[in-house]
Amino acid sequence: MHDLYNFVRGPLAWTAFFIFIAGSLYRIIKMFVMIKKKESFVFTFWSWKYSLRSIMHWLIPFGTVNMRMHPFMTIVTFIFHICLIIVPFFLFSHNVLWDESWNISCWSIPDPVADIMTIIVVLCIIFFLVRRLKEPEVRFLSTASDYFLLAIVALPFLTGFIAYHQWSSYQFWLILHILTGEIMLMAIPFTRLSHMLFAPFTRGYAGSEFGGVCHSRDW
Amino acid sequence: MPGFAANKVENILDEGIEKGGAKLDNKQIEDVIKSVLDTETGERLKIYVDTCVHCGLCSDACHHFLSMGRDPKYSPAGKVKRTLGEIFRKKGKVSPEFIKSASIIASTECNVCRRCSMYCPFGIDVAYMMKVVRRICHKLGVTALYIQDTAHSHSVTMNQMWVKEDEWVDTLQWQEEEAQAEFPKLRIPLEKEGAEIMYSVIAPEPKFQAQLIYQAAIIMNTAGIDWTMPATPGWDNSDMAMYTGDFEIMGRLKRSHFDTAARLKVKKIVMGECGHAFRSVYDVGNRWLGWKRPPVPIIHALEFYYDLLKAGKIKIREKYKKSVTLHDPCNVIRGGGLADKSRYVVNALCDNFIEMHPNREHNYCCNAGGGVINCGPPFKNKRMVSNKVKADQLIATGAEVLLSPCHNCYSGLEDIIGHYKINMEIKFISDIIYEVMEKPA
Ligand code: SF4
Ligand code: SF4
Numbered sequence: 001m002h003d004l005y006n007f008v009r010g011p012l013a014w015t016a017f018f019i020f021i022a023g024s025l026y027r028i029i030k031m032f033v034m035i036k037k038k039e040s041f042v043f044t045f046w047s048w049k050y051s052l053r054s055i056m057h058w059l060i061p062f063g064t065v066n067m068r069m070h071p072f073m074t075i076v077t078f079i080f081h082i083c084l085i086i087v088p089f090f091l092f093s094h095n096v097l098w099d100e101s102w103n104i105s106c107w108s109i110p111d112p113v114a115d116i117m118t119i120i121v122v123l124c125i126i127f128f129l130v131r132r133l134k135e136p137e138v139r140f141l142s143t144a145s146d147y148f149l150l151a152i153v154a155l156p157f158l159t160g161f162i163a164y165h166q167w168s169s170y171q172f173w174l175i176l177h178i179l180t181g182e183i184m185l186m187a188i189p190f191t192r193l194s195h196m197l198f199a200p201f202t203r204g205y206a207g208s209e210f211g212g213v214c215h216s217r218d219w
Numbered sequence: 220m221p222g223f224a225a226n227k228v229e230n231i232l233d234e235g236i237e238k239g240g241a242k243l244d245n246k247q248i249e250d251v252i253k254s255v256l257d258t259e260t261g262e263r264l265k266i267y268v269d270t271c272v273h274c275g276l277c278s279d280a281c282h283h284f285l286s287m288g289r290d291p292k293y294s295p296a297g298k299v300k301r302t303l304g305e306i307f308r309k310k311g312k313v314s315p316e317f318i319k320s321a322s323i324i325a326s327t328e329c330n331v332c333r334r335c336s337m338y339c340p341f342g343i344d345v346a347y348m349m350k351v352v353r354r355i356c357h358k359l360g361v362t363a364l365y366i367q368d369t370a371h372s373h374s375v376t377m378n379q380m381w382v383k384e385d386e387w388v389d390t391l392q393w394q395e396e397e398a399q400a401e402f403p404k405l406r407i408p409l410e411k412e413g414a415e416i417m418y419s420v421i422a423p424e425p426k427f428q429a430q431l432i433y434q435a436a437i438i439m440n441t442a443g444i445d446w447t448m449p450a451t452p453g454w455d456n457s458d459m460a461m462y463t464g465d466f467e468i469m470g471r472l473k474r475s476h477f478d479t480a481a482r483l484k485v486k487k488i489v490m491g492e493c494g495h496a497f498r499s500v501y502d503v504g505n506r507w508l509g510w511k512r513p514p515v516p517i518i519h520a521l522e523f524y525y526d527l528l529k530a531g532k533i534k535i536r537e538k539y540k541k542s543v544t545l546h547d548p549c550n551v552i553r554g555g556g557l558a559d560k561s562r563y564v565v566n567a568l569c570d571n572f573i574e575m576h577p578n579r580e581h582n583y584c585c586n587a588g589g590g591v592i593n594c595g596p597p598f599k600n601k602r603m604v605s606n607k608v609k610a611d612q613l614i615a616t617g618a619e620v621l622l623s624p625c626h627n628c629y630s631g632l633e634d635i636i637g638h639y640k641i642n643m644e645i646k647f648i649s650d651i652i653y654e655v656m657e658k659p660a
Contacts, residue, residue: 031262031266034262035263038260038261038262039261039262039263041506042263045511054342058340065337065338065577066276066279069279070276070279073276135275136289136291137275137278137284137291137294137297138273138275139291140275140291140292140294140297140300141273141274141275141291141300142273143273146272146273192269192273194269195269195270195272195341198269198270199270199340199341201266202266202267202342202343203341203342205263206341206342206344207342210337213502214502214553214555215555215556216552216554216555216556216558216579216580217337218336218580
């Protein structure tokens with residue numbers, strides 16, 4: 001067990017970070033290179049003003065007509081993404097790791113708060129799952145990979161929660177936690193989780209076309 | 220699934236699609252798909268496909284989905300799944316039957332109105348993806364008969380309706396004579412080099428709606444505009460080739476239109492109340508020809524009327540009394556930002572203007588645009604059933620008159636009014652201007 005711990009905590013962690021960062025860079029650089037090569041008009045019509053205008057509207061809760069049409073989904077989506085990003089970065093025990101490995105120390109959220117946020121993430125994922133199964137228009141679009149991705153995102157939070165509370169073998173759950181976290185990280189550039197990388201560009205381009213060419217809103 | 224209205228509109232046979240499909244073999248399909256995906260699309264399409272999180276949030280944007288009992292296969296992402304999704308999943312190895320159904324989905328179940336881009340959190344352009352499908356179908360020769368005939372007319376005559384050169388000039392002279400009865404000094408100046416404005420129309424105007432040319436002539440003459448119309452091909456600004464995916468023909472059409480304006484040395488092109496033509500001239504055709512923006516400024520009728528009213532070049536005798544509501548055509552409102560100007564115009568002309576809801580960029584589509592009405596009679600019933608939401612929207616206004624500053628919308632809404640037995644007249648804005656303006660004695 002100890003060897004396994006060392007492996008996931010050491011080489012695999014490095015690999016995961018490497019794959020996440022290099023993979024993300026690869027996808028973004030490839031996007032730029034290919035767009036330049038085959039669809040350079042995207043640069044021609046790109047407008048920072050209108051990109052940012054559109055992105056801002058879509059970053060503000062209830063800033064768009066569609067968000068106002070689906071208030072519950074909007075609240076869940078925002079809370080989910082906020083917790084999803086804050087917990088892994090600002091959890092005290094992660095901060096210790098950042099500090100040990102890279103000498104970065106930053107502000108951390110109190111553990112009880114992180115605990116609640118973790119539960120929120122899991123609840124949100126359950127909501128997404130139920131929505132996927134229950135709403136015909138979402139179910140129709142869903143493929144096995146969509147369910148799989150929900151699991152990939154849920155697992156690090158679930159296992160982290162169990163490990164933190166030390167209900168059973170701490171080390172087992174910790175290893176599982178680290179492992180699933182690493183899987184999630186590595187999955188980002190190569191699955192639909194890549195919407196994290198591309199959203200600013202797709203939204204920005206829509207905003208540029210709507211604002212710059214069509215003189216209209218896209219929210 | 221029970222409750223869905225789909226059964227009324229399925230299994231439609233279109234001669235063009237059937238005959239085109241019968242000639243296909245699997246190898247050819249694979250080759251064409253590969254060539255379109257490899258040489259004509261790029262990372263943008265891949266990123267759209269990869270970024271779509273299958274959340275279904277675009278569904279409520281689409282009038283097809285809303286009208287068909289929320290049947291998920293009509294949602295924007297649902298249509299992508301049934302077309303490009305399959306093509307990607309099977310790596311282009313799809314059957315002729317699949318291509319036939321993809322052609323029907325992309326050309327009659329989507330109006331490429333881009334409303335869904337305003338509802339997808341990522342701004343994924345489903346309309347673009349449907350146009351890629353149409354392009355593939357076009358290259359495989361599987362396009363609905365009626366719209367293909369229109370594209371043929373474009374390629375032979377440079378206009379949409381097989382109007383011959385002498386017929387065109389005759390029609391203009393006929394309308395000039397008619398209008399002279401009302402306004403003896405009126406002219407429709409042909410081929411006037413150096414005029415300020417070239418006025419261009421779509422071919423259905425000379426073919427079926429010559430009174431619109433008559434009205435335009437009255438408006439131009441009253442306002443004292445220095446204008447001209449071309450006597451040569453290039454007078455038609457319409458473009459169904461853009462919608463079939465025949466971009467080569469689209470390029471030829473737009474070039475002839477811009478070339479005609481350049482030959483006449485006009486300062487700008489003013490176009491009649493048409494939406495798709497505006498999109499073609501203002502946004503799509505110019506890009507195909509390598510122009511970021513149109514080489515000659517393009518003024519849509521709505522904007523032209525706004526300028527005339529604002530400058531007092533047209534005066535209103537007495538405002539229109541009946542209650543009116545306004546349909547916002549996607550291509551000039553969402554695509555041209557003319558929402559405020561059109562409201563200025565309507566309020567200047569009419570006493571009693573009732574907004575429909577939703578409106579402006581968020582207005583529901585007419586379900587005629589994007590080439591859908593041009594796919595012809597086989598699909599008419601489907602076009603009616605799949606826009607019930609529009610009928611409900613119109614009825615809710617209680618207005619007596621519906622204004623539609625777009626030809627496609629006009630025809631489509633006229634059908635909707637008939638099909639759903641709505642008690643409403645439909646008019647172009649120029650009909651109202653003609654009725655309420657002060658005309659010189
Ligand atoms: S008809 Fe309009 S809203 Fe519906 S899928 Fe096509 S572009 Fe989107
Ligand atoms: S809203 Fe956008 S991301 Fe969601 S299913 Fe529709 S196209 Fe995909």
